[in-house]
Amino acid sequence: MTGPASVDDGPLIPRDRDVHPVAYDPGYKTSVTRSPKFPLLAMDSTVTEETGPVFGHDSLGPLDNNLILNWTKGAAPAVGERILVHGRVLDENARPVRNSLVEIWQANAGGRYRHIKDTYFAPLDPNFGGCGRTITDDEGRYQFLTIRPGAYPWPNRGNDWRPMHIHFSLFGRGFGQRLVTQMYFEGDPLIARCPIVETIKDRGQIDRLVAPLDFSRAKPHDFLAYKFDIVLRGRRQTFFENKPEGQ
Amino acid sequence: MVQPLEALQETPSQTAGPFVHIGTVPTYAGLGGVYETELGRATFLDGARGEIVEISGRVLDGAGGLVRDALFEVWQADADGRYPGQDGADPKVFGWARVCADPESGEWRLRTVKPGRTRRRDGLEQAPHIAVWLIARGVNVGLQTRIYFADEDNGGDPLLARIDPKSRVDTLIAEKTGEGAYRFDIVLQGEGETVFFDM
Numbered sequence: 001m002t003g004p005a006s007v008d009d010g011p012l013i014p015r016d017r018d019v020h021p022v023a024y025d026p027g028y029k030t031s032v033t034r035s036p037k038f039p040l041l042a043m044d045s046t047v048t049e050e051t052g053p054v055f056g057h058d059s060l061g062p063l064d065n066n067l068i069l070n071w072t073k074g075a076a077p078a079v080g081e082r083i084l085v086h087g088r089v090l091d092e093n094a095r096p097v098r099n100s101l102v103e104i105w106q107a108n109a110g111g112r113y114r115h116i117k118d119t120y121f122a123p124l125d126p127n128f129g130g131c132g133r134t135i136t137d138d139e140g141r142y143q144f145l146t147i148r149p150g151a152y153p154w155p156n157r158g159n160d161w162r163p164m165h166i167h168f169s170l171f172g173r174g175f176g177q178r179l180v181t182q183m184y185f186e187g188d189p190l191i192a193r194c195p196i197v198e199t200i201k202d203r204g205q206i207d208r209l210v211a212p213l214d215f216s217r218a219k220p221h222d223f224l225a226y227k228f229d230i231v232l233r234g235r236r237q238t239f240f241e242n243k244p245e246g247q
Numbered sequence: 248m249v250q251p252l253e254a255l256q257e258t259p260s261q262t263a264g265p266f267v268h269i270g271t272v273p274t275y276a277g278l279g280g281v282y283e284t285e286l287g288r289a290t291f292l293d294g295a296r297g298e299i300v301e302i303s304g305r306v307l308d309g310a311g312g313l314v315r316d317a318l319f320e321v322w323q324a325d326a327d328g329r330y331p332g333q334d335g336a337d338p339k340v341f342g343w344a345r346v347c348a349d350p351e352s353g354e355w356r357l358r359t360v361k362p363g364r365t366r367r368r369d370g371l372e373q374a375p376h377i378a379v380w381l382i383a384r385g386v387n388v389g390l391q392t393r394i395y396f397a398d399e400d401n402g403g404d405p406l407l408a409r410i411d412p413k414s415r416v417d418t419l420i421a422e423k424t425g426e427g428a429y430r431f432d433i434v435l436q437g438e439g440e441t442v443f444f445d446m
Contacts, residue, residue: 020260021387030385033309034435040445046367048378049446051330053343061283092255105270115266115276129281131270167270175322178380182261199387205259231255
């Protein structure tokens with residue numbers, strides 16, 4: 001092989017924990033007993049973390065990334081404000097993450113989840129399930145058609161509400177890149193009042209989870225659009241030695 | 248001022264929340280049939296090489312309570328220590344699956360191929376293990392850990408060797424309870440807290 005070593009050669013770039021939420025945060029009560037007390041054991045990644053499952057397009061159905069229609073198999077559309085959510089998945093080396101599974105889940109337009117454990121009295125929408133999945137293309141792009149989820153109250157402090165949000169699950173190429181996060185919507189005043197958002201202590205990092213309205217992708221008389229780019233861990237490029245000419 | 252770096256920062260994590268099952272294991276959440284194929288049902292297909300083992304356990308919080316909503320994923324090598332996608336890997340081993348605790352008993356169960364030994368880039372050999380990534384309500388960043396096996400030679404494993412105090416090594420070793428049967432509890436916090444990694 002000629003040329004420099006691939007950036008896939010080195011271990012995963014260590015997580016910058018200052019980017020992420022703290023594990024223990026009394027403002028988010030459930031974290032109090034579910035946060036490890038011992039420090040995490042930090043080590044270079046191994047083959048275990050640098051490899052991961054690969055999913056083929058054949059494992060997905062054509063409506064899997066259309067939450068407006070996938071619950072009824074196309075028979076009837078979900079209630080709510082129609083939106084396109086799109087973006088790119090990149091790694092820390094600024095390269096697209098190709099052919100990688102993206103899964104989302106969310107509440108319906110009234111703020112109710114279709115889940116055995118959700119007892120909020122906002123009604124279920126018979127035409128809305130609340131999950132979607134897709135695989136990124138060669139540029140790392142993904143897109144979903146869905147409805148804008150509603151805000152909802154949750155038991156934490158006396159009167160806590162979740163801002164409108166969509167949960168994201170990302171795979172990348174290696175198991176050590178696994179990430180779940182949440183996308184918020186530009187202009188939602190509940191973002192600043194949410195204890196789950198506030199588990200992230202760096203305000204600038206919170207802004208990275210807020211998707212702007214993207215009129216360039218809005219379709220007239222049909223749907224609005226929001227853009228949400230995601231960055232997964234990258235690989236540390238290994239030092240490579242000079243190659244004699246001609247080899 | 249300096250030149251801007253071209254490197255990007257990882258997107259911040261947020262908790263998977265109590266309804267994580269909708270997006271990951273829809274049948275569990277009551278959305279059976281939304282997808283034609285639900286991903287992560289099994290790590291292997293019939294005909295996979297090697298010994299089939301069954302690991303079961305619970306996930307516990309810092310108050311000793313059962314974490315009934317916990318979901319974790321596993322990733323492992325085949326019986327010969329090859330990860331799916333590597334040359335010569337067993338085509339019947341997918342290596343990845345999702346595991347949920349039972350909503351009533353809090354017990355989880357994983358039936359899988361016992362993985363072989365693998366090698367790190369520095370040449371050191373890793374004892375057979377299954378990587379675990381756990382997410383749940385109240386867990387703000389997914390937790391990485393590993394399941395090792397009590398009846399394997401774990402002495403030379405470079406990760407286990409790094410654990411201090413040594414008494415915590417046992418939190419990563421599944422206890423053998425019968426032929427091909429193992430027990431492994433994951434303790435998120437407090438007495439017997441499982442060792443979690445940043446790797």
